[in-house]
Amino acid sequence: MIPTFLHAIPLSSQVINLCAALMLLLAFAMLAQRRVLTLINLFMMQGFVLFVSTLIVALTTNQHELLVSAGITLVLKVIALPLILHRLIRKLSVKWDIETLLNIPTTMLIGIALVIVAFNVAQPISQLSGTITRATIGIALACVLLAFLMMITRSKAVPQVIAFLAMENGLFFAATSATYGMPMVVELGIALDAMVGMVIGGVFFFHIRQQFDSLDIRQMERVKEG
Amino acid sequence: MHALLDWIVLVACGWLLIGLIGIAFSRQFLLITRLLFPFGAALGLLLAALALSALVAGPQVRILPLGLPDLPFHLRLDALSGFFLFLLGAAGAGISIYAAGYFRRGEGTTPGQQCLRYHVFLASMAFVMLADDGYAFMVAWETMALSSFFLVTSEHRHAEIRRAGYLYLLVAHIGAVGILLSFGVMAGSAGDYTFDAMREFSTLGIWPTIAFLLALFGFGAKAGLLPLHIWLPEAHPAAPSPVSAMMSGVMLKTAIYGLLRVSFDLLHAQLWWWGVLLLLIGLASALFGVIFAAVQTDMKRLLAYSSIENIGLIFVGLGLALIFKSFLAPNLAALALTATLYHCLNHAFFKSLLFLATGSVLHATGERNLGKLGGLIHRMPWVAWLALVGALASAGLPPFNGFVSEWLLLQSFLFTSGLPQGYLNMLLPVVAGAVALIAALAGFAMVKFYGIIFLGQPREEKLAQAHDAGRLERIGLLWLAAGCILLGVLPNVVIALLDPVTRLLVSGGLGAVASSHGWWLLAPISEDRASYSPAIFLCSIALFMPLVYFAVRRYYHGRMKRVAPWDCGFPLQTSRMQDSAEGFGQPIRRIFAPFLRRTREHPSPFDTEPRYHSRVEDPFWYWLYLPLTRLVERGTRIIAFLQQGRIAIYLLYSFVTLLTLLVLTRG
Numbered sequence: 001m002i003p004t005f006l007h008a009i010p011l012s013s014q015v016i017n018l019c020a021a022l023m024l025l026l027a028f029a030m031l032a033q034r035r036v037l038t039l040i041n042l043f044m045m046q047g048f049v050l051f052v053s054t055l056i057v058a059l060t061t062n063q064h065e066l067l068v069s070a071g072i073t074l075v076l077k078v079i080a081l082p083l084i085l086h087r088l089i090r091k092l093s094v095k096w097d098i099e100t101l102l103n104i105p106t107t108m109l110i111g112i113a114l115v116i117v118a119f120n121v122a123q124p125i126s127q128l129s130g131t132i133t134r135a136t137i138g139i140a141l142a143c144v145l146l147a148f149l150m151m152i153t154r155s156k157a158v159p160q161v162i163a164f165l166a167m168e169n170g171l172f173f174a175a176t177s178a179t180y181g182m183p184m185v186v187e188l189g190i191a192l193d194a195m196v197g198m199v200i201g202g203v204f205f206f207h208i209r210q211q212f213d214s215l216d217i218r219q220m221e222r223v224k225e226g
Numbered sequence: 227m228h229a230l231l232d233w234i235v236l237v238a239c240g241w242l243l244i245g246l247i248g249i250a251f252s253r254q255f256l257l258i259t260r261l262l263f264p265f266g267a268a269l270g271l272l273l274a275a276l277a278l279s280a281l282v283a284g285p286q287v288r289i290l291p292l293g294l295p296d297l298p299f300h301l302r303l304d305a306l307s308g309f310f311l312f313l314l315g316a317a318g319a320g321i322s323i324y325a326a327g328y329f330r331r332g333e334g335t336t337p338g339q340q341c342l343r344y345h346v347f348l349a350s351m352a353f354v355m356l357a358d359d360g361y362a363f364m365v366a367w368e369t370m371a372l373s374s375f376f377l378v379t380s381e382h383r384h385a386e387i388r389r390a391g392y393l394y395l396l397v398a399h400i401g402a403v404g405i406l407l408s409f410g411v412m413a414g415s416a417g418d419y420t421f422d423a424m425r426e427f428s429t430l431g432i433w434p435t436i437a438f439l440l441a442l443f444g445f446g447a448k449a450g451l452l453p454l455h456i457w458l459p460e461a462h463p464a465a466p467s468p469v470s471a472m473m474s475g476v477m478l479k480t481a482i483y484g485l486l487r488v489s490f491d492l493l494h495a496q497l498w499w500w501g502v503l504l505l506l507i508g509l510a511s512a513l514f515g516v517i518f519a520a521v522q523t524d525m526k527r528l529l530a531y532s533s534i535e536n537i538g539l540i541f542v543g544l545g546l547a548l549i550f551k552s553f554l555a556p557n558l559a560a561l562a563l564t565a566t567l568y569h570c571l572n573h574a575f576f577k578s579l580l581f582l583a584t585g586s587v588l589h590a591t592g593e594r595n596l597g598k599l600g601g602l603i604h605r606m607p608w609v610a611w612l613a614l615v616g617a618l619a620s621a622g623l624p625p626f627n628g629f630v631s632e633w634l635l636l637q638s639f640l641f642t643s644g645l646p647q648g649y650l651n652m653l654l655p656v657v658a659g660a661v662a663l664i665a666a667l668a669g670f671a672m673v674k675f676y677g678i679i680f681l682g683q684p685r686e687e688k689l690a691q692a693h694d695a696g697r698l699e700r701i702g703l704l705w706l707a708a709g710c711i712l713l714g715v716l717p718n719v720v721i722a723l724l725d726p727v728t729r730l731l732v733s734g735g736l737g738a739v740a741s742s743h744g745w746w747l748l749a750p751i752s753e754d755r756a757s758y759s760p761a762i763f764l765c766s767i768a769l770f771m772p773l774v775y776f777a778v779r780r781y782y783h784g785r786m787k788r789v790a791p792w793d794c795g796f797p798l799q800t801s802r803m804q805d806s807a808e809g810f811g812q813p814i815r816r817i818f819a820p821f822l823r824r825t826r827e828h829p830s831p832f833d834t835e836p837r838y839h840s841r842v843e844d845p846f847w848y849w850l851y852l853p854l855t856r857l858v859e860r861g862t863r864i865i866a867f868l869q870q871g872r873i874a875i876y877l878l879y880s881f882v883t884l885l886t887l888l889v890l891t892r893g
Binding site: 101151 | 519873874877879881884885889891892
């Protein structure tokens with residue numbers, strides 16, 4: 001027997017909520033993941049979930065711009081960026097395990113605290129917002145914060161770039177859920193940003209390795225002035 | 227009539243075009259020096275002529291379709307900008323034609339690049355004077371600062387020149403911030419950055435004062451007013467001579483223009499204590515400049531300090547005009563302002579002339595140190611005689627131009643007794659006395675400058691190989707010297723030309739008074755009180771000079787007997803026995819010892835090759851700048867604690883900031 005409170009929620013909303021939960025789960029998975037290859041796959045899955053949720057929002061609310069957004073997400077985050085990342089780590093031959101600055105359980109605990117904070121913070125925003133997806137704003141914010149945390153705790157350059165891209169995923173998800181997507185210009189700009197960040201990151205990988213024989217950004221401390 | 231402004235813009239664009247052609251054909255040395263620079267000089271003449279007609283024509287405005295979207299450049303041509311454009315064109319023409327002969331191959335930067343920088347510099351100054359909104363003004367102002375920075379560092383291979391250039395750039399930028407903030411304050415009430423809007427809306431309360439003080443700080447940094455003058459004695463010697471001439475003669479005047487524009491045109495009410503502030507700062511700068519000029523041993527540094535002195539005098543005049551205007555005495559304000567503007571024009575001519583003369587000396591001898599020059603009047607008669615005109619004008623002697631403006635300035639002091647402020651009435655005579663002292667000391671500095679370089683015997687053997695200036699250089703020097711004489715001989719014409727400017731700024735003018743006595747007698751207030759007739763001076767000089775000359779030749783030289791001396795301790799006379807630059811400046815150094823920071827080494831009495839070292843340094847380095855530097859360094863060390871060098875920590879900073887902001891917005 002279906003619980004009575006679920007009757008009030010239409011199917012599309014339920015699917016979106018499911019997607020949001022998956023996003024959060026994947027964010028935690030990325031936070032806990034030690035292997036670079038798996039990390040890229042997780043990132044790809046997160047992109048796919050984002051694509052699905054955007055598509056559903058677009059179809060249920062008849063927002064045609066969101067269809068384009070979903071298309072961009074699919075092309076960029078599910079296909080192009082993972083491909084580039086795979087090629088990159090093949091070229092750099094860095095399939096090793098990731099060292100973290102904090103150990104994984106501690107990171108997870110901090111992550112849980114962050115999720116609570118994110119929900120707390122997002123509550124007034126979701127009350128203001130009148131979209132069908134408003135329940136997911138907290139989750140989206142939590143994704144952003146978790147990705148940020150991942151960027152902080154990783155000491156290698158490649159996982160940091162992935163964390164950066166994951167943060168962008170969370171941001172995009174927040175935008176879709178709060179306001180049915182940002183204006184197209186902003187969205188294209190952000191997509192371009194992610195792309196450029198990726199390219200610059202790629203260039204940096206090579207330079208860091210040439211300079212220090214390693215991709216460990218802790219080596220960068222030596223570059224500091226004085 | 228609108229065509230006038232368009233023509234002036236075309237001239238400025240012509241300069242830009244010349245610069246671009248110069249950089250495009252940077253290998254064609256003859257094209258650049260024999261064609262482009264003289265053409266630039268011709269454009270300068272054209273600009274001067276156009277600006278002269280702009281003095282009498284009414285204000286004209288244009289909106290250029292350049293700049294940011296919705297933020298086009300506004301241009302405006304009125305009598306004030308016309309006057310300063312005339313100054314730019316007339317002095318610039320002489321400097322450009324000199325520069326055509328001056329820049330050589332293989333010295334520092336290539337002539338092609340010099341050509342570009344120099345003409346961009348000229349064009350940007352023209353646009354500074356045309357700009358009619360804060361945005362266009364700042365763009366032109368910064369272009370001017372940058373192009374002149376690159377000109378100063380032409381010989382960038384010398385570390386000290388790079389250092390001088392950096393100092394200049396630093397002060398220029400700090401000043402630019404002041405100007406920008408001043409515009410911001412004025413635009414804050416107007417809601418718009420156009421000068422028209424700033425004129426329309428009057429700010430209230432303390433804001434006009436803040437705007438004025440910021441503008442004074444910003445423009446004072448560019449002009450070289452007292453605590454901000456330190457870049458001037460460094461940058462002027464570092465730059466090639468035509469550039470020093472351009473910077474000292476013309477660029478410093480853009481700062482005067484800016485301050486005039488802000489304080490007289492854009493701000494509504496003037497408070498009398500602003501004038502007192504200008505007066506005191508100007509006086510301090512003038513006194514400081516002239517004392518330091520008198521003790522310098524580097525000829526270009528001497529002229530740089532002399533520029534500080536002249537700028538100080540100009541600010542004294544500005545302050546006086548401001549005081550008179552605030553007490554609603556338009557005629558007296560017009561007198562003081564006329565003296566100020568006149569002095570701007572004069573300084574542009576004689577200081578450029580002197581800087582160019584030092585350029586010729588530098589080319590001929592390779593020496594800037596006065597102690598190694600001497601007797602050059604025999605080797606370089608052209609330069610020496612033309613420099614004499616500049617030196618006399620700078621010393622403020624009739625019949626040259628420096629005299630007229632200093633005389634007018636002192637005249638305007640004599641009418642201050644009627645002001646309704648007791649303290650001012652006590653202060654102003656003291657200031658007038660100090661101005662007279664400054665004029666006398668300026669004369670001393672010029673005697674030193676001219677006497678040590680050109681008179682006496684050569685102090686070094688290599689000076690015998692010195693050659694006179696080339697033909698183009700002579701034309702440039704001649705033009706400026708002719709300007710010095712004409713401006714001195716025809717004061718009434720100049721004052722009549724200044725009439726529209728003073729009418730615009732202080733709604734009073736001397737034009738009618740000047741023309742009422744004919745061209746030969748200058749009586750600014752009334753004939754009974756004071757008058758000056760350059761024609762009589764000129765005639766009597768023309769009469770008495772030959773008379774004295776022949777009398778001395780006839781009666782003195784004829785009677786002089788040359789007999790074998792009994793030596794009296796002078797068995798032989800060498801050039802080392804002449805008065806040196808240090809020796810000549812010694813009395814001044816003694817009298818003003820508390821102002822100077824001086825280190826010297828005396829040779830031991832048993833030294834067979836005695837050497838005497840004396841170094842006079844700017845005390846402001848020790849009083850103001852070094853403590854300031856230490857403070858900044860301490861501050862940065864505290865802030866540097868944040869720089870841990872670990873990316874994770876940097877990310878943590880932004881993460882914590884984000885979280886804090888999120889929580890704050892929640893609460």
